[in-house]
Amino acid sequence: MGTIVITTIVIALIGLIVGAGLVYSGKKFYVQVDEREAAVREVLPGNNCGACGFAGCDAMAAAIAKGEAPVNGCPVGGQPVATKVGAIMGVNADAVAKKVAFVKCKGSCDVTKNQGNYTGIMDCRSAVLAGINITDCDFGCVGLGSCVSVCPEHAIFVRNGVAVVNPVKCVGCGLCAKACPKGLIEIVPADKKVRVQCSNKDKGPVVKKVCSAGCIGCAICTRQCEFDAVHVENNIAHIDYEKCTQCGKCAEKCPAKVILPPEV
């Protein structure tokens, strides 16, 4: 009997002391949390992709609440999320353009040749590390799908030996761009449809030898453009999406048909 009483008293006392200690330190070490931070975190998509440049949605919400990040800083959420965040923070959200990934290569099995049967690890990064090019082109898509395996939205897939992005599913997080060992994937504004679909920096004749759909750096597009938006650097055409008006004249005249027309 005596043991039970002593045990109860001692354990209860320990429990009381511990509880009191918790309450005391809860008060003493209380950290002010900005309630707007929690509210902003609530409306962010929450897939922690890091495309905003912060270490996940929690860090982004903290930065927005402190005013260190713009309310439209989330490229995944786009305009709907920016409007909601703007309402919480009491500022007008400027229009934020939806961005999508774009594979700058057209080298499918029809236009470029396979070097042979690759039997190694089915991963682009492994193949490139081992110095193996699946196709003749040194710059083109390897086609083993490293981008496919990292995509959280299943928006990118390999079709006929070249990676293709589904722009409807793509949220523009940029994980595929980081995964691509050839650096072929670029995050571009979704409404700018005129894009150069090649990354080959070799001179024209070399490109022609390895791929029938490659940019030969002829600069006809530069001459066509009335807005000074297309330039050829390192034997490859670049489009300045800020200046481009989507007129499509460069795409019309491109001899290799490597610039996409506006309606596609």
Next chain:
Amino acid sequence: MKSLILIIISGALINNVVLNQFLGICSFLGVSKQMKASASLGGAVIFVITIASAVANLLYDLVLEPFGLEFMKTIVFILVIAALVQIVEMFLKKNSPAIYKSLGIFLPLITTNCAVLGVALTNVQNGYNFIQSVLSGFGTAVGFTIAIVLLASIRSRIREKDLPEPLRGAPIVLISAALMSIAFMGFSGLNI
């Protein structure tokens, strides 16, 4: 002095908490996907186990033994360790956000880790005094960190390999852990 060093080595290698005593397996398997996270977890475990074994020892010597309540040690240790980790977490959050950011997310995970309780109980079983308990706790936690960092580096290499389909994921991790465990058995032959 020699016996104190022996306690650390014994806790870290010979009686490795994960690979020889099979405690703390949950976080050992769960958080060993990435090297960085597992190293942070190891740091947090060292921190918590060292403090917990100190407090548990004081509690046992000053409260439980005088009242003759040794049989309640498991319950009391659970209670006190859980509260202690909570308080430490609050303290870190307020006073050093930098440490909180790197270790903080793991603290709630460790609160209920059986390795923490296991060390406290083993110390009592071995009749360690205060200094011996703290060192034994520290050594054990270092052993946990060694084990989890080793497994994380093995897993980061396995990920690149072309494994047979049935072995992918959990099976190969368990096989690796078992091989590590067998390797660590070699330490029991240490003649010290």
